[in-house]
Amino acid sequence: MLEYKNLKNQDEEVMAVIKREMIRQAEEIELIASENYVSKAVLEAMASVLTNKYSEGYPGRRYYGGNQYIDEVETIAIERAKKLFSAEHANVQPLSGSPANAAVYMAFLKPGDKVLGLRLDHGGHLSHGHPVNFSGLLYNFTQYEVDSQTGLINMDKVRELALKEKPKMIVAGYSAYSREIEWQKFKNIAAEVGAFTFADIAHTAGLIAAGEMNNPVPIFDVVSTTTHKTLRGPRGAIIMCREQFAKQVDRAVFPGMQGGPHDHITAAKAVAFGEALRPEFKQYAKQVIANAKLMAEEFINLGYQVISGGTDNHLMVVDMTAKGLTGKDAEIILDKCGISVSRSTIPNDPNPPMNPSGVRFGAPAITTRGLKQAEVKKIVAWINAGLEQKDEPEMLNNIKARVKELCLEFPIPSI
Numbered sequence: 001m002l003e004y005k006n007l008k009n010q011d012e013e014v015m016a017v018i019k020r021e022m023i024r025q026a027e028e029i030e031l032i033a034s035e036n037y038v039s040k041a042v043l044e045a046m047a048s049v050l051t052n053k054y055s056e057g058y059p060g061r062r063y064y065g066g067n068q069y070i071d072e073v074e075t076i077a078i079e080r081a082k083k084l085f086s087a088e089h090a091n092v093q094p095l096s097g098s099p100a101n102a103a104v105y106m107a108f109l110k111p112g113d114k115v116l117g118l119r120l121d122h123g124g125h126l127s128h129g130h131p132v133n134f135s136g137l138l139y140n141f142t143q144y145e146v147d148s149q150t151g152l153i154n155m156d157k158v159r160e161l162a163l164k165e166k167p168k169m170i171v172a173g174y175s176a177y178s179r180e181i182e183w184q185k186f187k188n189i190a191a192e193v194g195a196f197t198f199a200d201i202a203h204t205a206g207l208i209a210a211g212e213m214n215n216p217v218p219i220f221d222v223v224s225t226t227t228h229k230t231l232r233g234p235r236g237a238i239i240m241c242r243e244q245f246a247k248q249v250d251r252a253v254f255p256g257m258q259g260g261p262h263d264h265i266t267a268a269k270a271v272a273f274g275e276a277l278r279p280e281f282k283q284y285a286k287q288v289i290a291n292a293k294l295m296a297e298e299f300i301n302l303g304y305q306v307i308s309g310g311t312d313n314h315l316m317v318v319d320m321t322a323k324g325l326t327g328k329d330a331e332i333i334l335d336k337c338g339i340s341v342s343r344s345t346i347p348n349d350p351n352p353p354m355n356p357s358g359v360r361f362g363a364p365a366i367t368t369r370g371l372k373q374a375e376v377k378k379i380v381a382w383i384n385a386g387l388e389q390k391d392e393p394e395m396l397n398n399i400k401a402r403v404k405e406l407c408l409e410f411p412i413p414s415i
């Protein structure tokens with residue numbers, strides 16, 4: 001357990017802020033779908049002296065001396081990642097999800113090449129071709145959508161678009177989509193038009209690693225994922241691909257995109273992958289999905305519209321307009337209750353992105369804390385009470401006190 005003794009003595013100002021954040025995390029409910037709590041072991045690896053090292057290159061082929069131990073730890077991370085996802089090749093150096101995706105595009109495309117990706121406001125990610133993002137600026141993206149009735153990706157429409165646009169790459173895997181993805185159908189469409197297939201499993205990687213959702217790694221050409229969402233590791237990312245693409249992927253990460261890898265993070269990734277390979281992690285993933293499914297049902301029972309009518313994974317997008325609120329309103333009200341959520345667009349949202357109609361809820365963090373069905377029911381009831389009685393400060397304070405009580409019963413692992 002980190003004691004922060006030296007930080008306390010040396011820099012009270014920064015220590016005080018860290019302490020306030022520790023208390024916030026300890027006493028509040030985290031429903032932001034992309035967040036999680038790492039283990040103490042992951043935290044300790046991140047805080048190690050491996051941060052002092054420079055190791056541009058790859059194990060056995062470095063541009064700096066003194067890398068014998070870094071080679072060992074990076075090799076452990078690579079081997080564990082390959083085992084977790086049945087991958088032929090893994091690069092564990094990407095600093096985060098967006099830089100990993102930049103490296104994938106660099107490995108397979110030239111600027112101006114045509115790519116198909118899901119629209120950001122339909123559940124995609126900025127790095128899947130949004131016009132303000134490097135991806136939309138450098139590459140010629142056409143964006144597919146979810147069906148406005150069902151909230152699902154319509155594979156016939158994706159095929160139509162692919163036949164018309166003849167993209168060089170098709171991107172699947174999303175930030176705010178709650179259903180299984182038909183990886184093989186994407187692959188078949190790509191094969192018809194001669195496109196590369198790229199899966200970005202940043203959100204669902206932990207559920208896939210645990211065998212609780214379908215794995216695109218054996219089907220797709222290249223797959224990226226963050227390591228800090230459902231996979232419950234340090235902030236960072238990895239890229240996996242078939243052996244035939246290994247060289248071009250590695251070259252794109254370094255020297256293409258990045259300089260020296262963050263070796264302390266690589267060590268923490270190795271530790272997290274080790275945790276994900278254990279049977280307890282499969283139980284964790286099962287519980288995440290069970291908690292999310294129940295959360296969606298409870299919202300529906302209370303009269304909310306859940307996009308696509310439920311969830312197959314760890315998250316859901318809930319339309320707030322039926323309650324006379326926007327997503328931003330709900331986010332602010334729930335903050336006052338000690339419940340963190342993130343506003344979200346809904347498909348074909350009539351409201352602007354800064355103040356969209358929906359909220360995205362996720363179960364990964366509360367499940368790491370040990371919360372199960374009984375607590376999920378309480379939380380959704382509190383959320384509904386807070387939103388319905390938003391103008392009564394006493395009500396919101398009361399919810400906040402009960403949230404704190406529950407949280408203290410289920411401490412987070414790293415505090």
Ligand SMILES: *Cc1c(COP(=O)(O)O)cnc(C)c1O
Binds near residue numbers: 034098124201202236
């Ligand atoms: C979170 C996410 C990313 C980006 O990860 P960062 O680490 O924030 O850069 C990329 N793709 C998808 C689908 C994501 O959900």
